[in-house]
Amino acid sequence: MNNKISTAPLAGFMELLPQDQLVFERFRSTIVNVYELYGFTPIDTPIIERAEVLLAKAGGDTEKQIYRFSKGKNDLALRFDLTVPLARYVSEYLNELVFPFRRYAVSKVFRGERPQRGRFREFYQADIDIIGRETLGIESDAEIAAVICHTFTALGIERFTLRINNRKLLTGLLDTLCPGIQSVAVLRAVDKLEKVGTDNVIAELVANGIGQEVSQQLLMALSFRGSFAEAALVLAAPPFNTKLCESGVTELLALGQSLEALKVPAERVQVDLSIARGLDYYTGTVYETKLDDYPEFGSVCSGGRYDNLASQYCGSELPGVGISIGLTRLFDQLRSVGIDVVAAGPKTPVQVVILPMMEDNSCALSVAAALRAQGVKVLVYSEGKRFKEKLKYADRLQVPFAVIIGEDEITKGAYALKDLRTGQQWLLSLPELIQRLV
């Protein structure tokens, strides 16, 4: 025995007790079920990739955070997201896949960040993407938005807002108001609007070479938030009614129409012209999702449209649209404010525990076999403890039902079924017992 080895999980790694793990599994399967409703199919790529594959397009933060190591001659790394592996996968199986290709992945990714509250080094992402070959219609962007709304509703989170914008509109507006300006820096500045406020953003825009007046005009235009109907009016007027903004406006409003056809509740969706998303990766629609009661969580589901998924790996043009939910982080955030997601469910997969009252457990095992053959999840407590301790065991596990088996029960062929939540008890034959529990 060596007491010096710490058995605590490392900082930045989530580990759950059984009853919490079960909630997490339900959280995860609720999301997967919605993803499948929209025709997405699961894909599982390796956790270890060639470092050169992962770093082909990556920037400074990623290089710093990535877990990289060598084994033999191989320069390896752990994936830091699910999008880069998707790009590699689609490039590799280009001729085998059917496009548009809709895949989901709910898997762990790894980032060696400085650990802090709400940041994890190993965490689940739940991603969906639709990848087209050469073209991909705007309806895909609408379906992605519908999945987001469906997912949060299915998780029992009623009060959320999906904010949508289109990057083409932003770049069109920049080309209209301040042609020649480098748009990425401006988009990054605008993206901070909610965090740092108007004055700071204007200061940053001015620092990027945009005049004070134009900066104000820009922010004024981008401060619009509202429904698609309201957006249609605003976007038909200056400064948006120019040739340069046209394709952004068209896409955004077509997306709105498809959302209506998809019966997405209008009150959950907002056009927000200030949403830019940090990544220069996105080229069209962008999404952010906020919980109305917890704005401090930040965006809990983000993504967007990109022109070309895999330019670093293959020559084919692969436009796509996708989103990601940081599952581990969101789960942790919801727990931290006491929201028990998909809480109505049980605390254990076990539906019934069988408690034998005598030493010979064979009758208990037979009853278990009969119930399991009918699909009932059964645990037999076969340790030689006092009956009180056996009951305590079932209570601690929070199993809903117990079947108690004693001499009397066996001779009479009747079994006591006890509802451990209410204390109610019935004496049942084996067929009755099965019927009651199936």
Next chain:
Amino acid sequence: MNNKISTAPLAGFMELLPQDQLVFERFRSTIVNVYELYGFTPIDTPIIERAEVLLAKAGGDTEKQIYRFSKGKNDLALRFDLTVPLARYVSEYLNELVFPFRRYAVSKVFRGERPQRGRFREFYQADIDIIGRETLGIESDAEIAAVICHTFTALGIERFTLRINNRKLLTGLLDTLCPGIQSVAVLRAVDKLEKVGTDNVIAELVANGIGQEVSQQLLMALSFRGSFAEAALVLAAPPFNTKLCESGVTELLALGQSLEALKVPAERVQVDLSIARGLDYYTGTVYETKLDDYPEFGSVCSGGRYDNLASQYCGSELPGVGISIGLTRLFDQLRSVGIDVVAAGPKTPVQVVILPMMEDNSCALSVAAALRAQGVKVLVYSEGKRFKEKLKYADRLQVPFAVIIGEDEITKGAYALKDLRTGQQWLLSLPELIQRLV
């Protein structure tokens, strides 16, 4: 574009096309469902652990194969099995867990082995363990055996044999026939019996200091294979009817009785006195599972009873019993011989694809929304392609049904539902369509 980056997965890493991934998911969920029927609860520990935790008890092969790296001041490694993390987990949460603790885990583990056919560097293991606190009855060993049989039957693999032995019987026999001999080396030699044959094992036993005659006597005794009833007779006679073998005999026969109570089909289970398992870890019951038609696969599910799960981390005595299925390997093996496991299922999660025949997709999206609200998994094909190409898309995905939506359909409020497997077609109202597909 950089054509030099290889997008192929690394050697020793399994990656599946969507239709195969779906089979794998079904394979996995079939196993998980059986595990839950027996009252096991899911636990998910980190993939990255402290190297000292993983290597606390590990031997030479593990040290060579482990993926180890540092990040900041941390000496880290990827887990190479699910048992060591379980030992850490149980030690850490000793007071929060309810014992006996039954957990399952189906997760990836990592071993930097020399890649060869059927060996993987990243692979899924599907483990169950029952951990007691100080004591754990033999019924747990029987339940583990029942899970193995139930699992392979659920996977549609009818012809398999679970071989069971008890280490105490082996060591008892050694103490009887050749007292003072180091048992681990002998057990390892005996374990190779099926692979290398009697003569080679005898040679190895002789090399370990056992006389030729005793070696032959030993192998003769251990060559028994048969039912529990037959085993009872053999074990009542010499050389087993000694005080030294008693507890092994008692446990093995009690296990057999519990298996009967659990209605485990007798023809699937065999007592095999030569089974020892390589690990010195096991102290009682040991299991091996072979597929009758594919002995070359080796054991596809192995495990056993151990006296103390976590002696390297904590002072509590934690006896346990568990097994592991090398999921990735078994899946690969079954595919290599053309057994399509749980084959009856669909090739895509999508139940119906909606094919709009005109440019405006809003009706198609509305029908999709109505079906999804009822839980039907729907894919809308909204790209502007010719109808023939749309049908080809549905065919390639192997979706069972298509709903075709044209002008006529919309004005008449009737939708054409086509069974893509038979070619049959019906004209249905929306409520009829929903009723048909739900």
